[in-house]
Amino acid sequence: MEHGQDMPILTDLREGIWTITLNRPRVLNALTLEMFSLLQEAIARAAAEPAVEVVLLRGAGGNFCSGADLSILGALRDPAQADESLTVINAFLTQLHHMPKPVIALVEGAAVGAGLNLALHADFVIAARDAVLQEPFVQIGLTTDFGGTYLLPRLVGMAQAKRLALLGEKISGSEAERIGLIYKAVDAAEIEQEAQQLISALLRLPRHALAVTKAGLTACLEKNLEQSLAWEKEQQPKLIMHPAFESLVQAKRKRM
Numbered sequence: 001m002e003h004g005q006d007m008p009i010l011t012d013l014r015e016g017i018w019t020i021t022l023n024r025p026r027v028l029n030a031l032t033l034e035m036f037s038l039l040q041e042a043i044a045r046a047a048a049e050p051a052v053e054v055v056l057l058r059g060a061g062g063n064f065c066s067g068a069d070l071s072i073l074g075a076l077r078d079p080a081q082a083d084e085s086l087t088v089i090n091a092f093l094t095q096l097h098h099m100p101k102p103v104i105a106l107v108e109g110a111a112v113g114a115g116l117n118l119a120l121h122a123d124f125v126i127a128a129r130d131a132v133l134q135e136p137f138v139q140i141g142l143t144t145d146f147g148g149t150y151l152l153p154r155l156v157g158m159a160q161a162k163r164l165a166l167l168g169e170k171i172s173g174s175e176a177e178r179i180g181l182i183y184k185a186v187d188a189a190e191i192e193q194e195a196q197q198l199i200s201a202l203l204r205l206p207r208h209a210l211a212v213t214k215a216g217l218t219a220c221l222e223k224n225l226e227q228s229l230a231w232e233k234e235q236q237p238k239l240i241m242h243p244a245f246e247s248l249v250q251a252k253r254k255r256m
Contacts, residue, residue: 009038010060011045016053017199018046025061028110030069031118033085040092047099053207054199055099057122058106064131065115068146093147096121098218100211102202106195107131107173108188117146120155123214125182126194127173133181139168154221156180206244 010021020042022029046052059065072089075081096103096118105122112134119125127133135152137144144152144165152161160179163169173185186194202210212235219231239245 007038008032008035009042011042013049013051016051016203017056018042018049018052018054019056019058020046022057022059022065025059025063027069028063028066029059029061029115030066031114032069032071033075033088036089036092040088040095043092043095043099046101047095052101054202055101055103056106056195056199057103057119059108059115063109064105064107064111064119066110067113067115067136089146093118093121097147098215100214101207102210102214104195104198106191107133107182108191113137114146117144117148117151120151120181121147124184124198125176126191126198127176127182127185128188128191129172129174129185130188131173131176131185132170133173133176134168134170135164136168138166206242206248208242208244209239212239 008022008024010019010023012019012021020039022031022035024030024032024035043055046055072085075085102124103122104124104126105119107119107125107127108131109128110132111119111127112132113136116133116135135144135148137148143149148165152165155161156164156179160181164171164181171179171181173182176182177185184194216231216235223231
């Protein structure tokens with residue numbers, strides 16, 4: 001799926017990296033319902049395409065995403081339209097959350113509301129130190145959505161989750177890293193280099209082990225310790241029997 005520059009979602013596959021770009025820079029990449037359908041298609045293709053090893057999610061024009069477009073907010077006023085719209089959105093977010101391949105979000109400029117929560121569904125969020133992150137829903141009489149009520153307590157604990165969701169404070173990329181909301185904050189000029197270093201590290205790792213480990217970490221959020229241990233007990237022997245295991249161990253020993 002390759003799109004022209006006037007499309008709201010751009011995709012590109014190079015050297016195992018599937019880049020998805022939110023492409024409405026004039027409105028800070030505000031999300032429309034069409035974009036969620038296109039994003040769902042892009043993630044489905046990335047999951048199914050063997051050539052894709054890492055997904056990179058970013059925004060055009062120096063901002064990540066300002067949140068939901070007013071067209072979505074307007075649709076939520078009608079019960080039937082609200083159900084249809086949120087079904088599309090939730091299907092995409094569920095698909096993204098369970099994506100078997102590593103997902104990296106690059107946050108520059110604004111990442112607000114739905115835009116912030118979209119980024120937080122990635123496995124790694126790299127933000128510019130001066131990026132602006134915010135959960136402003138309650139300030140306009142709404143509740144945190146796009147998975148925010150699920151993600152925030154798990155990422156930063158309940159106290160910081162309430163700070164972000166109930167107060168709607170704007171925080172910088174640096175502050176987001178400090179409280180554990182994101183993977184890393186760097187100077188804006190270094191964000192591309194940091195992303196490439198992370199991608200290179202991921203590309204050196206066995207993709208089957210990444211997929212299984214990612215699934216286990218995701219599933220553990222709904223499991224108690226005993227269930228997590230049982231899952232690990234089931235998966236680890238399978239990975240040990242994988243043809244790549246012995247060669248990976250030998251390579252590791254040579255580096256020690």
